[in-house]
Amino acid sequence: MWISVTLQAEAAKAEALSDALMEAGALSVSIEDADAGTEAEKPQFGEPGHLPTALWDHSRVIALLDADADLPALLAAASAAAGLASVPSYTTETVAEQNWVQLTQSQFEPIRITDRMWIVPSWHEAPDGDAINIELDPGMAFGTGSHPTTRLCLEWLCDAVQPGQTVLDYGCGSGILGIAAARLGAAEVLGVDIDDKAIEAAADNASRNQVRLRLQHSREPLDTAFDIVVANILTNPLCVLAPAIAAHVAPGGRVALSGVLEPQAEQVIAAWAPYIELKVGASLDGWVRLEGQR
Numbered sequence: 001m002w003i004s005v006t007l008q009a010e011a012a013k014a015e016a017l018s019d020a021l022m023e024a025g026a027l028s029v030s031i032e033d034a035d036a037g038t039e040a041e042k043p044q045f046g047e048p049g050h051l052p053t054a055l056w057d058h059s060r061v062i063a064l065l066d067a068d069a070d071l072p073a074l075l076a077a078a079s080a081a082a083g084l085a086s087v088p089s090y091t092t093e094t095v096a097e098q099n100w101v102q103l104t105q106s107q108f109e110p111i112r113i114t115d116r117m118w119i120v121p122s123w124h125e126a127p128d129g130d131a132i133n134i135e136l137d138p139g140m141a142f143g144t145g146s147h148p149t150t151r152l153c154l155e156w157l158c159d160a161v162q163p164g165q166t167v168l169d170y171g172c173g174s175g176i177l178g179i180a181a182a183r184l185g186a187a188e189v190l191g192v193d194i195d196d197k198a199i200e201a202a203a204d205n206a207s208r209n210q211v212r213l214r215l216q217h218s219r220e221p222l223d224t225a226f227d228i229v230v231a232n233i234l235t236n237p238l239c240v241l242a243p244a245i246a247a248h249v250a251p252g253g254r255v256a257l258s259g260v261l262e263p264q265a266e267q268v269i270a271a272w273a274p275y276i277e278l279k280v281g282a283s284l285d286g287w288v289r290l291e292g293q294r
């Protein structure tokens with residue numbers, strides 16, 4: 001027996017809460033705008049009616065959990081791990097064993113990134129067989145394409161990556177950006193993460209997508225410079241890691257950073273100024289993508 005838990009979360013904390021719930025053992029987690037319909041019903045970015053998530057005051061975080069789990073303890077641990085002062089208000093619904101797959105899967109639709117790239121859940125047919133279709137299941141941790149920062153990076157990669165180039169995906173998480181780069185024709189892609197579980201997930205996803213990613217822990221030294229560097233982390237690590245990441249952008253190479261909220265852009269630009277001049281290349285739902293060239 002399973003239990004579906006719907007938590008009302010502050011929009012800015014929803015992704016962290018989602019990741020923490022997956023870490024705590026949720027079978028799947030999805031995030032919805034509490035003021036709109038389901039993910040599937042929401043207009044795609046760029047379509048009429050698209051609502052920037054900066055305007056979402058609240059999100060619904062829906063987790064599918066084992067009904068035998070100690071729910072109060074699990075939610076307390078996940079909320080604390082997500083940096084919340086207390087457990088958000090929530091409702092629960094028991095899900096009959098035979099319905100849970102249908103329930104979770106029906107919440108997710110393929111995500112269109114650009115005309116030529118889609119993120120497609122494994123249980124869906126690709127809407128456009130000629131596009132680059134990256135198979136990733138929404139609801140899993142470490143980045144699945146539904147978050148604006150991931151989308152900003154994917155859009156940039158579609159424009160930036162030229163066949164045969166080398167690519168560094170710093171903070172690879174699920175490997176989504178590295179997989180996209182490989183599918184766009186990169187000759188060699190290195191994914192780096194601080195989290196061993198992310199590296200495992202990226203290896204699994206790379207194999208499902210039949211691309212080769214080199215993967216390593218960020219504590220291991222990187223010995224190469226890359227034509228393309230993409231890092232979707234957060235403002236603080238992007239500032240601290242500025243000299244280390246910038247050193248791996250080859251002369252003439254291009255870099256894009258995301259995970260930066262609009263008011264934090266100047267802070268990251270200043271931290272990178274001694275190494276590479278960055279500018280805001282795009283913004284989405286209150287998040288920016290910073291871009292530069294060495």
Ligand SMILES: C[S@@+](CC[C@H](N)C(=O)[O-])C[C@H]1O[C@@H](n2cnc3c(N)ncnc32)[C@H](O)[C@@H]1O
Pocket residue numbers: 142143144145149150153170171172173174175176177192193194195198218232233237259
């Ligand atoms: C927001 S996720 C991005 C995942 C994926 N690249 C994407 O765009 O959806 C950030 C990832 O960066 C990793 N990370 C955070 N700090 C890091 C650091 N100092 N060094 C390497 N990876 C880091 C996290 O473990 C996480 O997998």
